[in-house]
Every structure is written in C-alpha cells, then in structure tokens.
Amino acid sequence: MSKLQNALVGGVRTVLEHIPAAWLPGASPDHLAERRVALGTQQPRIDGPEKVRGMARFAAEVPMDELLHAAFVHSTIARGTIVELDIAAAEAAPGVGLVMTHRNAPKMKVPPSIGLTSMKAAGNHTLPIMQDAEIRWNGQVVAVILAETREQADHAASLVNVLYDAAPSRTRFEEGKANARTPHSIQMDQNRLEKGNATKKLAQAAVSIDATYSTPWESHNPIEPHAATIAWEGEKLIVHDATQMIHGTVGSLAKVFGIKDDDVFVSSPFVGGGFGAKGLWDHQILGAAAAKLTGRPVRIRLSRESMHRLVGGRTQTEQRVALGADADGKLKALLHHGYATKPRHSITDEAFSQTGRSLYACESFDVVQHYVDLDLLANSFMRAPGEAPGTFAIECAMDELAHALNMDPVELRRRNVATCDPVSGAPHSQSDMMAAYDMGAERIGWDRRSPEPRTRSEGEWLIGMGCATGTFPFLRMPGTAARITVDATGHAHVASAAHEMGMGTATVQRQHAADRLGLPLDSVSVTIGDSTLPYGALAGGSSQTASLGAAISAASDKLAEQLLRLAGNDTPLAGLKPGEVEFADGGLRKIDDPSRHETFASILGRASQAEVSVTGESKAPMEMLKFSMHSTSAVFCELRVSEVTGEIRIDRLVGAFDCGRILNAQTATSQFKGGMIMGLGMALTEETLLDERSGRIMSTSLAEYHVPVHLDVPDIDVLWTDIPDPRTPMGARGIGEIGTTGVAAAVANAVFNATGVRVRDLPITLDKLDLG
Amino acid sequence: MPISINGADYPLPDDPRVSLLDLLREREGLTGTKLGCNQGACGACTVLLDGERVLSCLTLAVQAEGREVVTIEGLTGDGEELHPLQQAFIDHDGFQCGYCTPGQICSAIAMAQELRRGDPSHVTADLASGPNGPTREEIRERMSGNLCRCGAHNGIVEAIEVLLAGEAA
Ligand code: FES
Ligand code: FES
Numbered sequence: 001m002s003k004l005q006n007a008l009v010g011g012v013r014t015v016l017e018h019i020p021a022a023w024l025p026g027a028s029p030d031h032l033a034e035r036r037v038a039l040g041t042q043q044p045r046i047d048g049p050e051k052v053r054g055m056a057r058f059a060a061e062v063p064m065d066e067l068l069h070a071a072f073v074h075s076t077i078a079r080g081t082i083v084e085l086d087i088a089a090a091e092a093a094p095g096v097g098l099v100m101t102h103r104n105a106p107k108m109k110v111p112p113s114i115g116l117t118s119m120k121a122a123g124n125h126t127l128p129i130m131q132d133a134e135i136r137w138n139g140q141v142v143a144v145i146l147a148e149t150r151e152q153a154d155h156a157a158s159l160v161n162v163l164y165d166a167a168p169s170r171t172r173f174e175e176g177k178a179n180a181r182t183p184h185s186i187q188m189d190q191n192r193l194e195k196g197n198a199t200k201k202l203a204q205a206a207v208s209i210d211a212t213y214s215t216p217w218e219s220h221n222p223i224e225p226h227a228a229t230i231a232w233e234g235e236k237l238i239v240h241d242a243t244q245m246i247h248g249t250v251g252s253l254a255k256v257f258g259i260k261d262d263d264v265f266v267s268s269p270f271v272g273g274g275f276g277a278k279g280l281w282d283h284q285i286l287g288a289a290a291a292k293l294t295g296r297p298v299r300i301r302l303s304r305e306s307m308h309r310l311v312g313g314r315t316q317t318e319q320r321v322a323l324g325a326d327a328d329g330k331l332k333a334l335l336h337h338g339y340a341t342k343p344r345h346s347i348t349d350e351a352f353s354q355t356g357r358s359l360y361a362c363e364s365f366d367v368v369q370h371y372v373d374l375d376l377l378a379n380s381f382m383r384a385p386g387e388a389p390g391t392f393a394i395e396c397a398m399d400e401l402a403h404a405l406n407m408d409p410v411e412l413r414r415r416n417v418a419t420c421d422p423v424s425g426a427p428h429s430q431s432d433m434m435a436a437y438d439m440g441a442e443r444i445g446w447d448r449r450s451p452e453p454r455t456r457s458e459g460e461w462l463i464g465m466g467c468a469t470g471t472f473p474f475l476r477m478p479g480t481a482a483r484i485t486v487d488a489t490g491h492a493h494v495a496s497a498a499h500e501m502g503m504g505t506a507t508v509q510r511q512h513a514a515d516r517l518g519l520p521l522d523s524v525s526v527t528i529g530d531s532t533l534p535y536g537a538l539a540g541g542s543s544q545t546a547s548l549g550a551a552i553s554a555a556s557d558k559l560a561e562q563l564l565r566l567a568g569n570d571t572p573l574a575g576l577k578p579g580e581v582e583f584a585d586g587g588l589r590k591i592d593d594p595s596r597h598e599t600f601a602s603i604l605g606r607a608s609q610a611e612v613s614v615t616g617e618s619k620a621p622m623e624m625l626k627f628s629m630h631s632t633s634a635v636f637c638e639l640r641v642s643e644v645t646g647e648i649r650i651d652r653l654v655g656a657f658d659c660g661r662i663l664n665a666q667t668a669t670s671q672f673k674g675g676m677i678m679g680l681g682m683a684l685t686e687e688t689l690l691d692e693r694s695g696r697i698m699s700t701s702l703a704e705y706h707v708p709v710h711l712d713v714p715d716i717d718v719l720w721t722d723i724p725d726p727r728t729p730m731g732a733r734g735i736g737e738i739g740t741t742g743v744a745a746a747v748a749n750a751v752f753n754a755t756g757v758r759v760r761d762l763p764i765t766l767d768k769l770d771l772g
Numbered sequence: 773m774p775i776s777i778n779g780a781d782y783p784l785p786d787d788p789r790v791s792l793l794d795l796l797r798e799r800e801g802l803t804g805t806k807l808g809c810n811q812g813a814c815g816a817c818t819v820l821l822d823g824e825r826v827l828s829c830l831t832l833a834v835q836a837e838g839r840e841v842v843t844i845e846g847l848t849g850d851g852e853e854l855h856p857l858q859q860a861f862i863d864h865d866g867f868q869c870g871y872c873t874p875g876q877i878c879s880a881i882a883m884a885q886e887l888r889r890g891d892p893s894h895v896t897a898d899l900a901s902g903p904n905g906p907t908r909e910e911i912r913e914r915m916s917g918n919l920c921r922c923g924a925h926n927g928i929v930e931a932i933e934v935l936l937a938g939e940a941a
Contacts (some may be wrong), residue, residue, distance in 0.1 A: 044863070051867055051870030054845055273869045304809050304811065452803065673926055702814050
C-alpha cells in the first residue's frame, strides 16, 4: 500500500473510533450465531460422491475438440537478454502447431495487481509477459510450444535453443539485505511501529532474550498441477481454470487482452488444492495468447518443474525477536525486526511483523520489516502468509523467554494475553486465547511435561513437549454477491461465483442458507464456480465463508421484502414490514407471532409466479477497521528425537482454536488438520532450494520438495471454543489458514524440551540437531 | 491383445511410448485417474493392474496388454452404490479437494490385499512372520506413496480401517 492509502485507512479508522458500533455491519449479533439448526452440525460434503468416484471435473479434464497442448521453455539465467532464439527444429518437430516467443506473441498488457482495493485484479507480478527479449528471473518462459499431444510439445520444447547475454543479477539473500528497502506500510498498517521506548525497556528488563529466526522459501505444491483449458470464440475468451479468484481472473484477462469483462468466461467448479497458489500466473495468459495465434483451443497443464519456476511461494524471512519481561513474566518490550525477500515486481507482502502486534499486551513495541529485492520469481501468499513465519519467530521467542524465566510457557501466555488490541487499544470483537490453551493443555496432558529439557527418554528416543500460539486475522472481502431464487415448490437455490478447493464451500453455505431461510437442508441447493454467477471475491485470507455468508444474509433481507410485496394484502402477513418478519418453516412469519405465517409456495402460488429471485451484496467490511478481529489458537505437540540419528517423530499434535462459531464440525476439523499438517511440513521438511549463484530453483519435483506423507502425520486432535463472534456473519471467523500458524514453533519448542537444542532455522532437519 | 479397462476391452495405443495414465486420461477420457506429477512421486495416478497397485504414469500402456486395469471409475460398476471404501472416505472426510482421492482409494484397496497376504513393510518388526495386523503405523507406512496436500491423512487412515475391519468381519 502507498502512503496515500495508508493515510486513508488511518483516517477511516480514526473516524470509526467516533462512530457507534451500532451503525456498522455486525452491529447486532447475527441471530444465526445462536439459533442454529443445520449450522453447527456435522454434514458430509455434498460433492463427496462425485469426488470419491473421480467424477468431479478439474480444469485439465474439460473436453474440447481440436485441442492443442502447451509446453514451456524456461530461461536458465536470472537476468539478461535473449540474443539468439533458434526455434526451427521445434517448429519442424512432429505435431507442432505453434512456437510462440516474444517475437510473435500478441501485444498484452500487464495484468492489474491483486490487492484488497481492487475487486477484479489478480496479477501476482508487474512484469511484462513475453513482450521483449529481456530476462527478469531464472525460469521465466521464453517459448511456448503448442502440439497435438503433450509429449510432442514437451519434445519440441527440448529442441529450442536459446543464447543469452547474461547481465549481473542479485540472487543472494545476505547481499540483498544490505540494500533492503523499508516500505512505508505493510498491508493495511504502517510498517514501522514504535510505542514506548522498547530499546531502553529491553535493556532494563529483569529477564530478556534476543534471537534471530529464519524461515525458507516454501512452495504450495497442491496435488493438482495448475491447469487451464482455453478457447477463443471470436472475441470471447473461455477459460476453464483451476483458480481461487474467478472474477479477479476475468477482470485481469480482460485488461491483458483489451476486451470487455463480459467477454471473458472463467469456470472453476473444483480446484485440486490451492493454498494461495491457484491465482493468475503467466501460464493462463500465455495459453490464451497462444490460443489466439493458432485459432485453436489450448490446454496448459504445468509440469511440477514449471509450477516451481512460474508460481511464487512463501518467501524467505529472517526475523530478530527480542523480548524483555519483569521477574513475573510481564512483557516490557517487544522488538520484532526482519527481512523478507520481495522482488520489486512482487505484489504480495509477507507480513510476518503483524503477529507480534496483536497477541500480547506489552509496554513497548519496536516493529519493522524490510524487503530484500532480488531477481527472482515473484513471491506470493501461501497458507497463512505473514502469520506462519511470524508465529514461528514470536512463539519460539516466547518459549525462550519462559525458559529464561523458569516459568511454564502456558503461564507466560496467561500473564500477557491481550484483552484489547495491544497497539491501538481497539476492542476485540471476541477473543479468548486462554480458553483455547486450557482445552489444549488438558487434552494433551500438559502436566506430563518436564520443565527441564532433555529429561525424558525411552531407549534411544528423547521425548519432549511444546506449545505455541497460532493466530490469523478476520477478513471479509467487499462486494461479494449472492443470488437466492425460491421456486413455487419452496425450494431455494443460492448462486455465487465462489470457489471450492476442498473447504466445503457449497456444503457449509447450504447449511447457512437453510437456517437463514428457515428451510430444511434438502430444500436448498447451491451453485458456485463460474463467472456468470454473481460476483465472488477471491478465496483467500480465510475470508470466503464470511464474505459469502454476508452476501447470502443481505440477499435474504431482500428476499423478505420481495416476498412481502408479492404476498399483498390477502395474507396472514398483510401489513407487516420487513423488519417485523422472520424466515421460518419454509416461509415468512411475524416475529413473536407464529400464527401469522405463510409459506413461500403459498405466496408464489397466489401471485401466480414461478419463482422469486433476488441478488444481495455484502456491505463494506468496516467492522475490520473498528474492532480488533483475530482468531487465536493453542498448539501442543509431543514428539521424539532419536539420540542416535536426530530423527524427529511427531507423536501427538493438538490444536485448540478460538475462531468464533464452527459451522460444520466435519469440514472444519479437516480444515484445521490440513492447516496443521502444512505446519508440520514447514517445521520439519519443506524448503524450496535455491542455487544462490544462479537464482535457479533446484527442488522442482515432489521428490525434492518434501511435503508430509502419511507416516509423518500422527493422530491430530482438534478442539474449539465455539464462542460466537458478535460482529461476524453466523458468529464465525475464518478457519482455513490459522491451522498452519504456531505449529512450527510448537514443534521447535518441543524439540528444545526433548533435546535442549534450540533450532531457530526452519526446517528442523537432522543436520541442525547437534545432540553431542 | 487388448487391454481390459474396468471390464471393457481397449485396443493398444498406436505409439508404444504412451503411458497407461495418458491412455486413460487423454485418449479414453477416463479422467477419474489423476495426474499429479507424471514422475512417480505423488501417487495420484494409482490404478489396479491385475489387482496390484501401480503408478500409471510410470507404466507403459503396452505393459498392460492382455491384463486387467481397474480405475476409480471401475470400482462402482454401473450402479449408484459406492464401494465401501468410497463410502468410508465420505464418512470420515478422507479428502478435501478430492484430487488425490482416486489414487488413495485404489492404493488402499491393493494395500489391504498386501496386508492380507502378509507382505511385510518397512515398519514390520519381524519380516518373516509378516505384519502384526493392520496397525495405524502399518497403514501409514504403506500409504506413504500417496501424497495428500490438503492434509486429509487422519480421515484417510480411519476410512481404510473401516475397510479392513469390514473385511475381517
Ligand atoms: S502422477 Fe503418477 S505418481 Fe504422480
Ligand atoms: S484431498 Fe486434496 S490433495 Fe488430498
């Protein structure tokens, strides 16, 4: 964000301080937070049967006639110019329909950058795409091959010869730190936070710790590779995509190709895992450009290698955390300084420095982060951006402080838990971190933990326990819309361009709509997943459930109005205003007077209407600026470390979450566990290996990038406080990302408890554990 | 000789270099079998070849000549009814996005047979006497070739336990 935006947000916040909460969205608690029928119950996924039969159709599986298959040639240098590009052999290879390079690629604009302020933008970087001979990162696409089969395309790609004039490039993190830049703001906040004199308080503190933590580049690696099946019909562009931002992709592709939004159709009913990766990257744009040149439809399915070269991941960070406390453990000073790689062409902030601002009350703060500008692929958001690396640093530091104080780590959190926003003083919408700690501690049997490191063992195995706080902010995206159509049988159909990547989107919103409209579950259906439907904001920031929930709620208000109008005077509802009725028993009734009720079917029948259809749009998320809205969790881990090899085995993992109301116990459990397992990978195995000499990624397959496998994943316990948030739709906050936060710290803290060795550099691999 | 896929005969591809995965997905439109890496690293493409699990991306279609291939589409036959393991995956939420799921299910069906046969695994304590029953550790070890990035591991293992318990009964 720019200084200007920063000032605007600051201004709005100041104004909101003087505006009563009653005027804002979420002014009165959503009655569905308490009055729940379908919500809160365990419901199987409505798309479950399709998925287990292999019938759910993904982007690379959409049949099309005359399809050509695309393969990419990637640059092998980080910076420089193409001086020779020999494509003759590739063009002559069997089956090849087109070789596209910067020489023949159509003119394309840079896609508009994704951000909170633009609803139809999805660009992840600001570089021109195949418009000139310049190379800007190692792995950039220099040629696109289209052929009748994928094998032919891959083979032809191997025949392209490129000669480069290499220019000096910046690819080393350490060297980049010297020229790091300090942005004015990060996301919606000022970057630099100075409150009290933290340096002085740190020096005066009875007990203090000061340490540096580092986290590596990581890659999302969804099991479904990025893919799109693309066709032009005249000026109309059709993209069957694997995306978590349908309308952002529409708006961006329209800008890139200079066509109208209405002429772009994007469909993405099922996404085979996203985690932040399934946005708009170069492949959809290049695929569409190549399809335009040949006049034939194109399928692009990225190889694992191309995924690593074209789709940015979680960026590398280095964070210093210094904590000072009095002898009772009360925090006096919190310093959080650090670096993250963010090339100038990147859009995404890795806002690790947010974590320390919201969790604990502290007398003074000194927080700032710097960006290291390297000639690398743009970084992007990966599940819990900011908080995933941020909680690793802050929560390891809290554990180190507890150890220095000789205090139980849970007790240290109890003494410092924030009761309002520690920086601004804004009230929490709802927050009960210690309730989560108490539940989690009981479940894992925290009292079994030995406070003294390296005192429990079984044979060659050293045993330890650790805990850490996880956190993620509440987000609700503006503009999300939903259409509700009620037909003459009283069946309600909900439609919105929302996304399903495994979260159970339609399943949960069906529960929501049923309760909202007073209908049984089987009288409600939900359609999501393409751009002809009402606007859906991106599925990111754990915001989709709240965004879509608010839209359905807004649509239901309109529906009540519309139905009252249709009902006319010859009805038990005659004369009632929208504010006087509620949905119940398949119709509307007067609040507090169940006898004045009429069903949808009856209203529509009398009006001789086949259906009534309304579209509602969620209000601007002003509540986010007035209240401090964060979910928290307590993560507990018990593990073994082999004294012989240093191998770490996780025996138990418990996550207790304070995320507002849980809407579907089954899908929520899976979201939490999935997040936690990604946290396990972050803790122990995941690292995108960069050759710092050339800027080339070395670990471009699943054989080299290690995600957790079955044997790495223990039985995980998930608990929740289920306390409603009075400011959010359905009383719920997002749950998609918080699971990943805090896990790496809980593991590192347990490793310390088991071995006495403190590893501050992720992942915690065997070589970093000197058990001496 | 043709290849039998889910009970129907399919001719061998004209090109001997075509993988079984490409034959299924690209040529015959059987897209229930998933491609995750095309390199033998993820297990998404697992199918049954004469009842044994294979990675179809690392299997040439011609290797299946005269043999029986069963894919996820073949588990249910024509009927509406799900295979018990498919139902158990739903009941235990053994998936989120569903992309690794066909591979997990095919893999688990063959794995159950390996356990029945007494094939040892890396975590089997006594190689001679075979696995000590279908413990969670045995299941996890044997399913570790099937990656799931959504993190549905607990549900997958629970679903497989249901299958194994049903077989034992
Ligand atoms: S696609 Fe065959 S193992 Fe990944
Ligand atoms: S369910 Fe998504 S990868 Fe397993």
